Amino acid sequence: MAHEIRKVGIVGGGVIGAGWAARFVLNGIDLAIYDPDPEIERKTMAVLANARRALSRLFGQALPAEGTVTFAASIAEAVQDADFIQESLPEREDLKVRLLAEIDAAMPGHAVIGSSTSGLLPTKLQASMARPDRLVVGHPFNPVYLLPLVEVCGGDLTSQATKDIAAAVYTRIGMKVLHVRKEIDGFIADRLLEAVWREALWLINDGIATASEIDDAIRFGAGMRWSFMGTFLVYRLAGGEDGMRHFLHQFGPSMEWPWTKLIGPKLTDELIETITHQSDEQADGVDLRTFEKLRDDCLVDLTHALERNNFAAGAVARAHRARLGGAAAANGPALGDGRLLTISTPVEPEWIDYNEHLTEWAYLKLFGDATDVVLTRIGAGPDYVAAGHSWYTVETHLRHLGQARLGEPVEVRTRVLAADGKRLHLFHEMVSAAQNAVIATAEHMLVHVDAQAEKSAPAPQAMQDMAKALVAGQAHLPPPQGIGRQISMPG
């Protein structure tokens, strides 16, 4: 784009202004920020620290060098050399009108202003500006540095170039632009948020449910779907093989039920036609089954994501996993010949590379899980670790002899080659039954440690005995192929 962004001016530094500042800076753009609050620097830097942590987790090394932050002493100083200005003043029309005119007067001729207003009309906001064509609404959502949505809405006098520039700037910093084509109070997203909020207030007002119950009603159900599909795509799926029109016709009568007392529009044939048509456009020829798989994949990954945080639906899944684990542990892992069947699983989507092969680190994850099975079996499971001792892997040798593809069942068969008071020598083979082949091997040396002291220590006698019993039970087997190897270039 012709409009290169070297510097941004931020006017208004509350939760939203500081969120914008963090998003710009962490995407490598310098900025100046103005807010009369004497604590502006402390507050901005606190938000920036949160955002730095979050975006580092999200994008890692892909992030560019940070932009610089300057705290300006006036609006004029913040905007005088800015290519783009983001205004996040309090939601008072009179205040915004006055200060937008001030920004306009002080900014360079090529600059564009995005206003963070969540509900005021840009046509009214640009009323006192000398260059009203330069103002557009760019309405973000909290936390601004993580949520991608920004509503871009022009007023009567906003130029197309201004809208294009704002959209390009927001895209440049990783956002998803939603063009609001008709200027209405509340734009689009806040209309929907307000509807939930009004209903939630009624539910509390009428003593039906508490704040916490209402939140649970959202986050364990529809909220999970809403994080990746909106209402219409969700209802399209609910219509099953008969699709959106069927759903709307089925839904029609319930719109007349007493609990829809805050009345919606009548579902006329015309409105049904309009929505059905828009839903078809949205689906763009993708069939129901494909969407269902996508929905389920997203829900699974989302649940895993929340499980990592032990929160909301993730806490439910974690508790259920523990509950299920109790039942699964009853299964015995020994193979007929004394080896242990330590892992049996299909190759999961998380473990594959761009070629749909099991990826390098995932081999070690599976072999590591296999090692944990052995450790649990000799009494060194999670409880033992929690109590302060553990077995650490100090050396690993991997050989890759084949490939496994997405969904292919693989097993790990484990040999306990040797054990003494402090050491455990393991050899795992990963087998594809479908290929009837060993696709990888792992040889590990583990040392028993006192985790507090961070040094090696003898294992308890009972544990040594259990490990030695496993070695003895496998002693009749020939040494595995590939042990004791070293890496070298052929001469």
Place this chain on the structure above:
Amino acid sequence: MAHEIRKVGIVGGGVIGAGWAARFVLNGIDLAIYDPDPEIERKTMAVLANARRALSRLFGQALPAEGTVTFAASIAEAVQDADFIQESLPEREDLKVRLLAEIDAAMPGHAVIGSSTSGLLPTKLQASMARPDRLVVGHPFNPVYLLPLVEVCGGDLTSQATKDIAAAVYTRIGMKVLHVRKEIDGFIADRLLEAVWREALWLINDGIATASEIDDAIRFGAGMRWSFMGTFLVYRLAGGEDGMRHFLHQFGPSMEWPWTKLIGPKLTDELIETITHQSDEQADGVDLRTFEKLRDDCLVDLTHALERNNFAAGAVARAHRARLGGAAAANGPALGDGRLLTISTPVEPEWIDYNEHLTEWAYLKLFGDATDVVLTRIGAGPDYVAAGHSWYTVETHLRHLGQARLGEPVEVRTRVLAADGKRLHLFHEMVSAAQNAVIATAEHMLVHVDAQAEKSAPAPQAMQDMAKALVAGQAHLPPPQGIGRQISMPG
């Protein structure tokens, strides 16, 4: 619980009934299902196949052996030996009343019925039952086998024991029970869903936004938060350091704005007090910063989860990552002495074990990423792989010499030890600057392959030359410690 669930009867086998069937069966419970649809078997098995795939991804090996599915020829046959019955008939009160009485007459004396109704009142549904105390609403959300929420609501004649049994059954199959204390039309969750739906219908009716735009307004913004925090906790955070009461007072005036024309209750001092108090109870003493970190962690993990599916906010993040990658690649990775600085990152939460140490497989992930940096540098990056050739790691030797903790910055420094037409011999050291120590090393042998033919092939001359230039540039360095090692037990 005293009420053990050996067998479940499912009456009504649409999208919801089949979803229930899948959830029960995959959690190890046998069931019989009745629906007059002649295609009931095909449809149920299709949903079960979807659910099996999804739950295998979600819980993996923790899942118990599947229960069995029987297709019954009548309601009586489906429920006669069931410990628990889930009714998912069409949402017609007259039909449900009639068939619930039929189920009641045929089921064992100890059985309990959960009705999936999304809006009908249990007091009305139990009207014709001989044992009305045995009916409770258990209202799920689609897809039933993945979304944890179930609303449990009794009618006037429902016994406490029935509610307790239903809650225990639902918990047993991994669900989150929301007890609806007051029997109202639409219960709690659907009241909120309907509010969004009504507003969405108005937005389309008035030509403001399309179905697709409305969905985007949800899924790129508030929907992401709603997947783990409900409306009240989100607004509590929006209140910043001043909390919920401040937010409510600030919000009060906007409830009078013209775009809130579907009027909410007046925010009286009393209602503000009630909500503030409930919000405090919900927060349970956890402070704002802690919630903000949790919110951000969930959003990051959720975004990663969606990125894996290249969908919704995940597609936005993926595009942005690619965009950022272009900029980051401009940085040169060479260290002063000819070694390559291939990785520089803090230890991320995804990579740690229960002790907050960098976990075993994560070492190989980082070393693998370091290898990719070398490959990109010699012209064997993603484009080259996409074109059909690649370097495969055939052998790896890892040594663990220390530990790295959550958040600790680590670097990987890479030696290219040798290269010929088909082979590349790499040695990585992982260094903690804070500890001034090498905490792990990885030695790799890679082979150049024709991925289509799945066999080794000579690398292009230019690539060989680039690899050899890297070897030559490091030839002045002494051989790294620990190369060519083999694993063995001391004598």
